[in-house]
Every structure is written in structure tokens, then in C-alpha cells.
Amino acid sequence: MAATTAVLQSEWTKVRTVRSTVWTLASAAVLTIVISGLFCLLFRTQWDTIEEGARAQFDATSQSLSGLFLGQLALITFGVLIISSEYSTGMIRASLSAVPQRATFYLSKVAVAAGITFVLGVIVSFISFFIGQAILGGDLDTSISDPGVLRAVFGAGLYMTLMVLFAVGVATMLRSPMVSLGILIPFFFLISGILSAVPGAKDVARYFPDQAGSKIMRATIAPDDPAPYSAWGGLGIMALWVIVALIGGYVLLKKRDA
Secondary structure (H helix, E strand, O other), X not given: OOOHHHHHHHHHHHHHHOHHHHHHHHHHHHHHHHHHHHHHHHHHHHHHHOOHHHHHOOOHHHHHOOOHHHHHHHHHHHHHHHHHHHHHHOHHHHHHHHOOOHHHHHHHHHHHHHHHHHHHHHHHHHHHHHXXXXXXXXXXXXXXXXXXXXXXXXXXXXXXXXXXXXXXXXXXXXXXXHHHHHHHHHHHHHHHHHHHOOOOOXXXXXXXXXXXXXXXXXXXXXXXXXXXXXXXXXXHHHHHHHHHHHHHHHHHHHHOOO
């Protein structure tokens, strides 16, 4: 019977020694920080031309985390690769032979993915925030001690972690990296955004994991926000999606042959 600590160490070794996973994590960090900074710079230079209504809804904290929209592309890829790459290379047979306890194998992957992403996510979120506020400057910036700001910045790290775990669960069910990415990327970058803008569908779309979870990254919630849940409530909805995906992944991993 494989020791849990040994399995965790093995999974950590796989992540840090495979270039594809290392590069996707590095890409997520760079994209989030750089794009957030560019969006803040654009907003700063265009502030005088922005309509009064848009100014009233401006959230400096959310603006400094806006690069996460593209950064999550790399995070989803990381979540998919951490499990589906074993299927595409055939390594899954060796892994399950070494660790026949599939629950231990699966939970170790989930734990390593969550730990790495959480640490990276929190660091990237704080860096993006402080760089963004330095760029906004003047009367547009905010302080980490202001109401809701620390929750939003820390929540961005939690959002990243949950996004990766959702991708892990889906990829475990589908096994193929191409199929997993072919479903997840259009869903988050196309379908979710389109449906959230369609009057007849937006009431449903606001319960999608990305739409609900991203609310945690706003320091202030507009009084006329139609979502019937709070920032933490939205993150809770996203967590439920993640739990369902991870359970689905485990059930199929346990039932199927390698």
C-alpha cells in the first residue's frame, strides 16, 4: 500500500519536472500580471473620456485583477494537463500500478494541484493589485485596507484554485487533453460570456462557475447588481461546481480501466 506522503511527493515531482505544466503556470502568472497592468494603464489614460455612469461603477480592485480573464486560460490548461497528460502518454498505467489505491492517487493529484495554484494565485493576485494601484494612482487607486479589498485580492487566489480543480475534475472524466480543452475553453471564453448577455439566458448564466466565482474579485458590489448572492456566496456556487466535477472524475477513474 502506497504511503500518502510518498504519493504526494511523486505528484509534486511530476508537476515540477514536466515542462508543459511549469510553462502553463508561468504563463498564467505573467498573463495575469501584465494584462492587468495594461488594462489599468488604458483605464488611467482614458478616464477623462469615460461616461459618468461607468465611472460610478469603477472598481479599482477588480480593474487591477482584470488580467485574470486571460490568465485563467493557462490555469485551465494546467488543470487539464496535470491528469490528462498521463492518459495521452500512457503513463497512467504505471502510475496506477505504483499506486493501486485510486482514491489516494486522485486525491494526491487534487491536493498538489490545489496547493500549487493557491500559493501561486495569492502571490500573483497581490502583485497584480499593487502594480495596478501604482499605475492607476491619484484619485483612482485604493488601499488594501479599504473595505472589501483584501477579501477581493485574496479571493482571486481562491478563484484561481477552484478553476484549476474544476479543470482537473472535467479532464479526469474525459481523459483526453484535446477534448477537455475543446470543451472548457469555449465554455468559459465564449458560451458563458454570450449567455450572460442574453436577456433570456443570463439568469441561468450567472450561476455558471466563472460568473458566480468572479464576484469575489469585486471590492464593492453595485446596489443594482441582479445576482441574488453575495461575493462569498458566488464563490460557494463555484465550489459546488468543483465538488461535482471532482466527484464525477473520481467515480469514473474508479470504474474504468487505465
